[in-house]
Amino acid sequence: MKKGILYILLTVFTFIVLFPFLWMLSTSFKPNPEALSLRFFPKHPTLENFKRIIRDYSFGRYFINSLIVATSAAFFATLFASLASYVFAKKEFLGKRVLFSLFLSSMMVPGLMFMIPQFAIVYRFGWMNTYRAMVVPHLANVFGLFLLTQYMKTLPDSLIEAARIDGASEFQIFLKIILPLSAPVIATVFLLTFQFHWNNFLWQLIVTTSEKMYTVPVGLAMFRSAHEELYSLKMAASTLSIVPIAIIFLFTQRYFIEGLTRGAIKG
């Protein structure tokens, strides 16, 4: 009886949380004249909105840009963080503690503070309107470094010793032993950086002026100021940004949830 109430409460609340996205989905399948109707299921469901934003408004291109930016950033950020984490976890070297606390202290600085100087640097390098501009400034992922270092510390030293006796070089040890054993955390860091860059709207907005380099959210920002009344198209473009990351989440949520909570509590 009491449990029944809990189920009802939870179900209603879950519905409210997801409602905007369900409404977005249904609107993106409605012809524009129907976009403002209160009926949830489209009377005349259509794929026309998606065809139009991809064909007439180049969201296909923006989607590919988003994909390139998020994937390459996730790849390099994870690689750089794993390389650094290995030596922080398993080596003694000059300046180790100083560097690590220096890295961690940068997490206290609000992101908005980095924005203006980073923009200045990118501008001076002549990187405006390039993938480099969107990706490179964020490749030192301190949060990822922290997660990976914590994890790599727990790997047994004996494995590394054994490999060294067998004549493996430091890089081989990293590649053949450390990386495979850290796979779950590497997946976490990769997914979190991918998500960060998929959603990195403000930065992508300020380093792109050329329409060809827009990512999905930047394209959406421009589209909505030009076509306020094309609701169905706006919702189709939003769907294009939300659905891929939502699907990735549904299949890999364990990594997302663990990574985000661990980082928050210990970080």
Place this chain on the structure above:
Amino acid sequence: MKDTLTSYLFLLPFLLIFLVFLAFPVFYAFYLSMHEVRDLTDVFGGMEWVGFKNYLKLMRDARFWWSFLITLYYAALSIPLGILVSFTLAVILNQPLKFRNAYRSAIFLPYILDVFVVGIVWTFLYSYPYGVITRLLMKIGIKIPGLLSTPGTALPSVVVAMVLKNCGFGMVLFLASLQNIPRSLYEACEVDGGGAWEKVRFVTIPLLKPLFLFMVIIGIIGAFSAFAEFYAMTGGGPAVIVGNKTFLSTEVTGLYLYRNFEQLKLGYAASISYTLLFINLAFSYLASLSMRRRFV
């Protein structure tokens, strides 16, 4: 020594990016805040040294202080509401319920989505007079003007959208801590005749105090970096008249900073960002103080 050399080889890519794009900017932002753009055709070349003028101007800038107040108001609404919602959800989902993992994932999902895009979707739902939320409220007899275009309701409407988007994260944090509370404490409470409410009131809440505090602090820091939700949903508006001055009723500090940046007042924007840094450090310091006091 050999170790130091190889170690730095491994560190090199990370360190290089860190120095250029994270360490250097902290100093460069300060340098910028001491300068102002004079030549719009040569933004960074033609900067003029102005010393502390930007900071002095900031202290007397009513629009800045207004944005500061709006940010605090945003924090004062969204943090308690967010904590209440996520804590309640966590306590409920900590029970042995069927499908609890499905509920948990569904509620967590919006947290990982782009704030800006989620803001666009909510703007559509809130829009006046045809947005689905506006019309549903009207149907049940609540006469409302445009939720996002009326000064009194604009900010609370953004709060509702953001609390619903982010409560899954708080919920997961609370759930993780709830699972660490020893069963024996609840049993002791039961022995003393406590029911479900007493267990929450006298066991759960006192034990989770540090986490509540932590969430308040990250909430405040989050409010001071809030930007995309307001950029998407209100653009800072609607205007409101206070005394004989016109202000923007949802222009938080992050948005005001962006507006200055947009107009290429880079030095001024940098001085705002430095002020934000000190606000962040102050709150983090307060947090660490009160955390320490608990353990003494």
